[in-house]
Every structure is written in C-alpha cells, then in structure tokens.
Amino acid sequence: MYGIIDCDNCYVSCERVFRPDLKDKPVVVLSNNDGCIVARSNEAKKMGIKAGTPYFQLAQLFPNEKIAVFSSNYELYAEMTGRVVSLISKEVPAYFRYSIDECFVYLEDKNHLDLKKWGEDLHKKINQYVGMPVSIGIAPNKTLAKMASHFAKKYKGYRHCCMIDTDEKRIKALKLYPIGDVWGFGRKNAAKLKSDGIKTAYDFAQLDKEWVTMKYNNINIVRIWQELNGEDVVPNEVMAKKKTICTSRSFNGMIPDFDSLATHVSNYAAKCAEKLRQQGTVTSSVGVFLSTNIFRNDLAQYRNYQEQQLFTPSNSTITIVQAASDVLRKIYQPGFLYKKAGVTVLEIKPDNPIQQDLFDINADQFQKMKRLDEIIDRINRFHGTETIILCSQQYTKKEQTMIEQEQSQTSLEPAGRKQALHNVKTEVFANVIKHDHRSPNPTTRWNDIIKLK
DNA sequence: TCTGGGGTCCTAGGACCC
DNA sequence: TCTGGGGTCCTAGGACCC
Numbered sequence: 400m401y402g403i404i405d406c407d408n409c410y411v412s413c414e415r416v417f418r419p420d421l422k423d424k425p426v427v428v429l430s431n432n433d434g435c436i437v438a439r440s441n442e443a444k445k446m447g448i449k450a451g452t453p454y455f456q457l458a459q460l461f462p463n464e465k466i467a468v469f470s471s472n473y474e475l476y477a478e479m480t481g482r483v484v485s486l487i488s489k490e491v492p493a494y495f496r497y498s499i500d501e502c503f504v505y506l507e508d509k510n511h512l513d514l515k516k517w518g519e520d521l522h523k524k525i526n527q528y529v530g531m532p533v534s535i536g537i538a539p540n541k542t543l544a545k546m547a548s549h550f551a552k553k554y555k556g557y558r559h560c561c562m563i564d565t566d567e568k569r570i571k572a573l574k575l576y577p578i579g580d581v582w583g584f585g586r587k588n589a590a591k592l593k594s595d596g597i598k599t600a601y602d603f604a605q606l607d608k609e610w611v612t613m614k615y616n617n618i619n620i621v622r623i624w625q626e627l628n629g630e631d632v633v634p635n636e637v638m639a640k641k642k643t644i645c646t647s648r649s650f651n652g653m654i655p656d657f658d659s660l661a662t663h664v665s666n667y668a669a670k671c672a673e674k675l676r677q678q679g680t681v682t683s684s685v686g687v688f689l690s691t692n693i694f695r696n697d698l699a700q701y702r703n704y705q706e707q708q709l710f711t712p713s714n715s716t717i718t719i720v721q722a723a724s725d726v727l728r729k730i731y732q733p734g735f736l737y738k739k740a741g742v743t744v745l746e747i748k749p750d751n752p753i754q755q756d757l758f759d760i761n762a763d764q765f766q767k768m769k770r771l772d773e774i775i776d777r778i779n780r781f782h783g784t785e786t787i788i789l790c791s792q793q794y795t796k797k798e799q800t801m802i803e804q805e806q807s808q809t810s811l812e813p814a815g816r817k818q819a820l821h822n823v824k825t826e827v828f829a830n831v832i833k834h835d836h837r838s839p840n841p842t843t844r845w846n847d848i849i850k851l852k
Numbered sequence: 853t854c855t856g857g858g859g860t861c862c863t864a865g866g867a868c869c870c
Numbered sequence: 871t872c873t874g875g876g877g878t879c880c881t882a883g884g885a886c887c888c
Contacts, residue, residue, distance in 0.1 A: 430856035437856070455854040471856085498859090498888040585886050618862075619886080645858065652853095694855055741857090833854095 400514060400537055400564070401631075402504040403544045404487055404521070406480065407532040407552060409500035410438035413479045414469050414838055416530040417851055426467040429454050432651050432833045433470055470834035478842045482529045490521060495635070503541060505635075518560030537562040538569075541633050542626035545582040546572055546600070566629070573601035573627060583623050591615075604628050640678045640747065646670040647741020651833040653692060654737045660689070661724055665791040667742040668716075668723035675714035675744060676776060679751075682744035683712040685719055687726040692738035703730040712748060715768045716775065719744065720789055 406412060410428040415421050425446055428438040436452045446464060448457070457466065480499050487494055491504040509517060518535040525533050536548030543563050550572065551561035563569050579589035581600050597603050603611075604627040611624050625632045646667040654660055664687060675682055688704035707722050723742050775787050785792075839847035 432854090432856075434854080434856050451855090453855040501888075583886070587885065616863095617885095641859075643859075647857065649856065692855090739856095 400506045400509070400539055401541050401544045402491075402506055402514075402518065402535060402537045403497075403541070403548050404483070404502045404504065404525075405534050405536070405548045405552070406483060406500040407534055408438055408440055409480065409531075410469075410471065410476055411440045411443075412531050413476050414472075415440075416479065417838065417841060418467075421467050424467060425464065426469070427457070428469045428471055429836070430471060432649055433835055434649065437471065468836050470837040472834075472838050472840065474840050474843055475838065478840075479529060479531060483525055483531050483533070486525055486528055487521070503544070506537070514564070515560055515562045518562065519558050522559040533559065535560040538564070539629060540626045540631040542582050542623060543569065543572070543629075546576055546580075549576075549580065569629060570601065573604055574599055576600040578603055581623060581627070583619055588620065600627055640680055640749075641674075642747055643743060643745050644671050644674050644682075644747065645741055645743040646674070647688070647739065647743075648832065649739045650737070651831060655733075655735070657727075657731050657733070660731065660737060660740060661727055662792065662794055664723050664727045664740055664742060665720050665789060667740070668720040669789065669792055671742050671744045672714055672716040672719040672772070673776065675719075675747065676750075676772060679749060680747045681712035681714045681750045682719070682747050683709045684745040685709065685722040685726065686743040686745060687723050687730065688739075688741050688743070689727070689730055689737055690739045691735050695736075699735055701732055701735045703732075705730050706743075706745070711765075712746075712750075714750060715772055716789065717768065717771075720791060724791065 411426045414426065414428065421440075423442065424440070425442040425448075426440040427436045427443050427448060429435065430437045433454050436448060436450060436454060436457070439448050439450065443466065446461065446466075448461070448466075452460070454468075457468075476499060484494075484496055484502055487502055487504060491506065492508050493505045495503045497503055506514065514537050518537055522533055522535055525531055534548045534552040536544040536546065536551055537560065538544040538547050547561040547563045551557045551559055554561075563572055576599055578584060578592050578597055578599055579586070581603070584592070592603060597606070604624065606624070608621070608624060612621050615621070622632050648663070648667070650663070654663070668685070671682075671685075684706050686704060686706040688702070690702045691698060691700050693700065705726050707726050709718065709722060713719060719742075727740075779786050839850040841848045841851055
C-alpha cells in the first residue's frame with residue numbers, strides 16, 4: 400500500500416501557526432512580487448477567490464470583504480514543511496517528497512497494522528508537533544491514494560485519513576470522482592474525455608483497455624486507466640537529482656538598461672551554481688532568457704533565449720556567472736523595457752568524475768576554484784546568505800538601499816553585504832522584489848521571535 | 853499601476869549512421 | 871520496372887504536476 404500526506408492549504412497553514420487569530424478567517428498568500436494568489440484558506444475558497452487571481456484584482460472583486468493577505472515567505476514554508484517531512488520519515492521505511500507540500504510513503508512493512516488508524520494518528524501527531532493540518536490518502540497505488548487524500552480533505556467524517564482498500568470502496572470512490580480531478584488528467588485531456596461523454600473516473604475505468612490505448616495513444620493515459628482499475632504501474636520515483644535547474648524572477652517594475660539586467664542575471668546564475676553544488680552536480684550548458692512585459696500591449700515586445708556550452712562541466716559560481724553574462728550580452732537588445740529574466744542550467748551530471756577539457760584550465764587551477772566555492776558556501780551558510788558575492792552580483796546603490804531597508808524590516812541580523820558601494824550604475828525604474836505583507840521568520844531567525852503578536 | 857516560479861515526461865519529426 | 875531495413879540521437883513543442 401501507498402500513502403500520501405498532503406498539507407492542507409500549505410502556505411496559509413504555515414502563516415496561521417503564528418497567527419492563531421486567523422483561524423476560520425479568509426486568508427490568502429501571494430506569489431513573488433505580490434503578483435498572484437497562490438494559496439487560499441477554505442474560507443477564501445468558499446468566497447469564490449480563484450487560484451492565480453492577480454492580487455490587484457482582489458479589492459475590485461471583493462470590495463467589502465475582510466481578507467488577510469500575506470506575501471510569500473519561502474523561508475518559513477521550507478522550514479515548516481521540512482519539520483512535517485522529518486516526522487513522516489520516522490514513521491515509514493521509505494518516502495518520496497513529491498512537492499513542497501506533498502509526500503508519498505511506502506507502507507509495505509505495515510500490513511499487520513490498522514492503516515486507517517495509523518493515518519489518523521499520524522495526522523494528530525503532525526498537527527500537535529508542527530501545527531500543520533494534513534490530509535492522508537492510503538490505497539494500493541499512487542493514483543488511488545491521491546484520490547483518497549482528496550476525500551479525506553473534503554469529508555470531515557474520515558478524520559483526515561481516507562483508505563481505499565477494497566474493490567467496493569474503489570468503485571464507490573470512482574463514481575463520485577470527476578474525471579478532471581484525476582491525477583494526471585489536465586485541462587486538455589479532461590476536455591477531450593468529456594467530449595467523449597466521460598464524466599467520472601468510473602466512466603473512464605469502465606472503457607475497454609485496448610480501445611483506450613488505440614484512441615488516446617498515450618502511455619500515461621493507459622497507466623491512469625490501469626491504476627483506476629487497481630493495478631500498480633506508475634513508476635516509483637526515487638529522490639532523483641534535478642536534471643535542469645532554473646532561477647528566474649519577474650521584476651518589480653521594468654528594467655531598460657544592460658547593467659542592471661546583468662546584475663540580476665549574475666545573481667540568478669550564482670543561485671543556480673549554488674543549487675548545483677548542493678546536490679553534488681555540475682552543468683555543461685548555461686541558458687539565459689529575457690522577456691518584456693507580455694501584458695503590456697502598448698509596449699514593444701521582445702523575448703529571447705540562448706544557451707552556451709561550457710568547455711568543462713562546472714558548478715563554479717565564477718564560471719557560470721561568466722557564461723550567463725556572455726549569453727545576456729548576445730540576447731540583450733536596447734530600447735525595450737524588460738520585466739523578467741532567468742538562468743537555466745542543463746545537461747546536469749554528477750560532479751565526480753569530471754571530464755576535463757584538454758585545452759581548458761589546468762587541474763591545479765580547477766582545484767583552487769573548487770576550494771574557493773566551498774569556502775564561499777561555508778561563509779554564506781554561517782554568516783547569512785550573500786555575505787560574500789561576486790562584484791557582478793552587486794546591486795546599485797539605490798537597489799542596495801532598498802534591500803537593506805527590507806532586511807531591516809524582516810530581520811535584525813548583522814549579516815548582509817558590507818562591501819563599499821562605490822559602483823553607482825544607471826538608475827533603474829524599480830528592482831527589489833516586492834513583499835509588502837511578509838510575515839516574520841520566527842522558526843529560523845532569533846530576532847523575529849519578538850515580532851510575534 | 854499592479855499578472856509567479858519552479859519542475860518532469862512524452863512524442864513526432866528530422867538528421868544522421870551502417 | 872524495380873528504389874531496403876534497420877538503428878540512434880537530438881530537438882521543439884506540448885501536456886502535465888505542484
């Protein structure tokens with residue numbers, strides 16, 4: 400049997416742990432830059448607030464409602480969900496973290512137990528220790544487990560854990576389940592199925608397997624059919640290393656000039672290098688993309704993306720920042736107002752052994768670079784992120800002031816950049832990510848504890 | 853005025869090899 | 871008149887997930 404543990408309204412629940420006054424009240428959490436609504440409490444969902452709604456429309460759509468609003472605070476969400484996973488990991492022989500708020504568990508060692516009771520107890524434990532409400536689904540395969548967790552979320556009677564362990568329960572669940580809600584059926588596939596008169600998971604599972612194979616000619620759809628009929632065929636994931644890594648942001652405002660863009664791109668590249676080192680990998684291809692504001696029909700539009708190969712696969716900040724800057728220089732066009740940029744690293748491989756290029760830097764220099772990165776990582780871990788950065792990552796004085804203001808609002812830590820700010824570049828429209836409603840970080844910063852109400 | 857940020861996998865088609 | 875029969879690899883685009 401498989402289980403899935405799914406945090407209820409994850410980001411909202413994280414915020415509520417430190418704001419118990421918001422229990423039973425409508426709460427929403429926004430994306431970066433306070434752009435869109437990405438999480439909603441049950442009360443907010445009931446009011447009809449849709450996921451993905453641009454934040455600026457909220458006041459227009461719901462002028463008379465009192466809604467608590469939070470900017471996203473990923474430091475807090477990572478810490479809280481990490482605690483949930485740490486509790487889960489002590490209970491099961493193996494698990495797979497599927498996303499920030501979902502975790503599959505393998506339960507083959509628990510056949511002698513009352514699994515339904517085990518799930519209810521796990522919910523209680525997570526709620527008591529972390530304050531996070533979760534829904535648990537248990538079934539003979541992952542598709543049915545996901546379905547069960549939806550029932551656990553929807554109906555109070557399940558006491559947060561729903562188990563599908565007999566054919567009778569499976570068929571009952573399938574009949575109640577809209578086809579579009581099945582894991583793996585997105586908008587397109589669901590529309591196609593509906594046009595064929597298939598409304599529920601049961602309708603689909605009743606079809607002839609050969610017919611489904613012929614008609615849809617898609618291995619994933621056939622697998623879903625098999626799982627709805629009780630087989631266990633969706634491959635088990637392992638904690639795989641990422642095959643591509645991307646760091647990108649929309650800007651708060653728009654940026655016209657190359658120098659400011661280059662600073663942002665350098666920072667994204669440095670972040671990618673850090674992520675590569677964290678998972679013990681190197682890249683041999685660095686891509687950069689640029690885009691103007693696609694919502695502004697009144698402005699000239701330009702988008703581009705290019706990649707550059709590295710001579711030697713690398714995870715060195717210096718190498719990757721340099722490659723990204725080179726690509727940016729190629730794709731940058733003056734005369735546009737840019738809204739978004741990002742860096743992607745591809746062709747990721749384990750960092751040992753690395754095939755070195757005959758004509759590239761010698762082994763000695765390579766080792767020196769490696770040691771430099773290790774030391775920078777260590778200092779940044781200990782003294783706070785971005786204590787040491789490359790010169791090219793350094794924002795202009797205006798941007799720097801905004802960052803410091805923001806840091807002083809959210810943290811009293813002494814860390815932060817201490818370099819002299821002599822390099823004042825072109826003025827830009829705006830720069831630092833907007834987080835007007837960000838909560839404190841009492842789980843990761845001592846000084847934020849005193850900010851709690 | 854204001855519209856997120858990540859990922860994975862599959863498929864078809866083309867280029868190339870012998 | 872007749873014009874083979876395998877392969878692999880890469881890429882772009884689409885669909886899906888959270």
